Amino acid sequence: MLEVSGLSAGYGDLIAVRDFSFSVNQGEILAILGANGAGKSSTLMALMGLVQQKSGSIKIESTDISQLSPEERIGHGISIVPEGRRIFTDLSVFENLIVGGHTVSKSQLAQGVEKVFGYFERLKERSDQLAGSLSGGEQQMLAMARALISEPKLLLVDELSLGLMPKIVDECYAVLKQLNKKGTAIILVEQNTERALAVADYVCILEAGNLGFTGSVADAQKNSNILHSFLGES
Amino acid sequence: MLYLELLIQGIVQGSIYALIALGLTLVYGLLRILHVAHAALFTLGGYIGVIVTNQSGSLVFAMFVAAILVGLVGMAIYKLAYEPLLNQPPFIALIASIALFIASEELFRIGFGPYGISYASQPLTGHLELFAGFRLKYAEILVIGMSIIILSILAYLSVNTRIGVAWRASVTDPSMARAFGVNIQNVRYMNFFIGSALAAIAGVLVALLNNFVEPTMGSVASYKALAIIVLGGLGNIRGTLLASMLLGVIEAFGTIYIGHLIDRDALAFGFLIIVLMIRPQGLLGVK
Numbered sequence: 001m002l003e004v005s006g007l008s009a010g011y012g013d014l015i016a017v018r019d020f021s022f023s024v025n026q027g028e029i030l031a032i033l034g035a036n037g038a039g040k041s042s043t044l045m046a047l048m049g050l051v052q053q054k055s056g057s058i059k060i061e062s063t064d065i066s067q068l069s070p071e072e073r074i075g076h077g078i079s080i081v082p083e084g085r086r087i088f089t090d091l092s093v094f095e096n097l098i099v100g101g102h103t104v105s106k107s108q109l110a111q112g113v114e115k116v117f118g119y120f121e122r123l124k125e126r127s128d129q130l131a132g133s134l135s136g137g138e139q140q141m142l143a144m145a146r147a148l149i150s151e152p153k154l155l156l157v158d159e160l161s162l163g164l165m166p167k168i169v170d171e172c173y174a175v176l177k178q179l180n181k182k183g184t185a186i187i188l189v190e191q192n193t194e195r196a197l198a199v200a201d202y203v204c205i206l207e208a209g210n211l212g213f214t215g216s217v218a219d220a221q222k223n224s225n226i227l228h229s230f231l232g233e234s
Numbered sequence: 235m236l237y238l239e240l241l242i243q244g245i246v247q248g249s250i251y252a253l254i255a256l257g258l259t260l261v262y263g264l265l266r267i268l269h270v271a272h273a274a275l276f277t278l279g280g281y282i283g284v285i286v287t288n289q290s291g292s293l294v295f296a297m298f299v300a301a302i303l304v305g306l307v308g309m310a311i312y313k314l315a316y317e318p319l320l321n322q323p324p325f326i327a328l329i330a331s332i333a334l335f336i337a338s339e340e341l342f343r344i345g346f347g348p349y350g351i352s353y354a355s356q357p358l359t360g361h362l363e364l365f366a367g368f369r370l371k372y373a374e375i376l377v378i379g380m381s382i383i384i385l386s387i388l389a390y391l392s393v394n395t396r397i398g399v400a401w402r403a404s405v406t407d408p409s410m411a412r413a414f415g416v417n418i419q420n421v422r423y424m425n426f427f428i429g430s431a432l433a434a435i436a437g438v439l440v441a442l443l444n445n446f447v448e449p450t451m452g453s454v455a456s457y458k459a460l461a462i463i464v465l466g467g468l469g470n471i472r473g474t475l476l477a478s479m480l481l482g483v484i485e486a487f488g489t490i491y492i493g494h495l496i497d498r499d500a501l502a503f504g505f506l507i508i509v510l511m512i513r514p515q516g517l518l519g520v521k
Contacts, residue, residue: 005354039265048413049412050409050412050413069412070409070412070413071412071413071414071415071416071417071418074413074414074415075415079413079414080413080415086407086410088403088404088406088407088410088411089406091402091403091406094403095399096403097405098396098399098400099400099403099411099414099416100414102396102400102414102415102416103414103415128403146414150473151414151415166428201280
């Protein structure tokens with residue numbers, strides 16, 4: 001599904017992530033963990049083309065998308081729930097979903113909206129409300145719903161649980177699990193290690209932009225030194 | 235009766251300001267560039283309006299030609315002047331914009347002469363008597379009518395079409411809009427085309443009201459439009475429209491009641507200073 005090889009990316013002269021290689025198959029969840037500033041979010045933004053890629057290749061179903069602009073990448077079945085939600089606050093909930101489905105046909109958009117309202121019924125009730133006036137949890141739901149309108153094959157999720165009530169986090173994770181069961185590949189960046197490891201199949205741990213560990217979640221949990229040394233977990 | 239006349243004059247002037255300042259706020263919202271050269275497009279629109287009307291005899295045709303041509307010039311300014319500077323600090327683009335504006339005044343002098351031009355036969359010179367003693371010039375009715383129609387169409391399109399919604403999303407968060415497939419380059423071109431076409435129409439309408447176009451016609455418009463977009467809240471479209479109308483009305487009343495104390499054109503900045511002392515983010519801006 002996704003093969004990333006030797007990815008280096010950053011901002012101007014600053015390299016945020018170096019020589020990072022990993023892959024994700026259909027129906028798998030990969031968790032990328034690490035301390036603040038480790039390069040987790042920059043990796044996701046580089047996959048979307050929103051952070052400058054310095055070297056390496058990004059292939060989706062064997063097609064190299066490294067040279068494509070961000071607006072072209074969504075056509076290859078990739079979508080993002082960004083850190084800090086970044087919903088369009090001046091637009092209504094429904095208009096945010098329209099932007100999420102900018103590349104799909106009108107009928108697909110209508111189907112997509114029905115589907116995400118099925119996942120998040122609260123958004124349906126607030127369809128005409130300005131997105132900026134939603135609560136933090138509702139904004140996170142909207143960010144997820146917007147990303148799902150185009151029915152991505154690969155979903156990038158950045159800091160889903162940050163600053164949210166546990167109940168809302170549970171709801172969002174429940175949707176991720178449903179998507180995963182249907183075959184959607186997911187890359188999850190999380191500060192909340194426990195949450196991430198509970199749903200992920202594989203884990204990459206980044207340390208100051210470098211890959212510190214990669215393997216199955218079971219391997220990482222078997223060797224408690226790994227989580228302890230990279231993340232300070234016991 | 236005097237109050238009503240002043241109010242109508244204020245709305246006429248406010249409509250002109252709205253058409254000019256809207257383009258400026260569109261550019262600021264999307265690129266965070268203070269597009270001072272926008273006022274040169276207003277002057278260019280005035281020139282094209284007068285010349286085409288004199289040649290063809292049709293004001294409507296002249297307005298159409300001015301909007302299209304100036305819209306294209308606006309797109310060219312983005313491509314040639316601003317796009318290469320997008321990765322530079324914003325003041326670099328501001329300097330380029332000021333240079334363009336100054337150069338344009340000289341180009342107008344070279345191209346159209348230093349003394350300005352007028353309509354060979356000024357269109358819409360009559361007036362409509364709404365009730366006893368209260369007259370409205372046809373040109374003023376056209377200004378208000380055009381502004382309402384144009385702004386209503388734009389408002390409708392920005393809310394009820396997918397491209398309009400995508401455009402508004404691009405103004406809020408351009409990189410996130412790109413992530414969802416919005417072609418930001420096309421949005422920028424569209425922005426410059428629409429904003430410049432609006433300035434051109436404003437130029438034609440001012441030329442009609444004054445029956446005169448001159449090379450420095452954009453000077454006052456440039457600083458008034460800047461004051462208006464700051465007043466409304468930088469990048470805020472509704473704020474810009476509100477500030478335009480308020481400024482038009484305040485100028486109309488201010489000229490009569492405090493005109494002996496302060497120049498009409500200085501009122502804009504007096505009003506701006508007072509508002510910013512109370513609301514630093516502008517009338518409808520967000521902190």
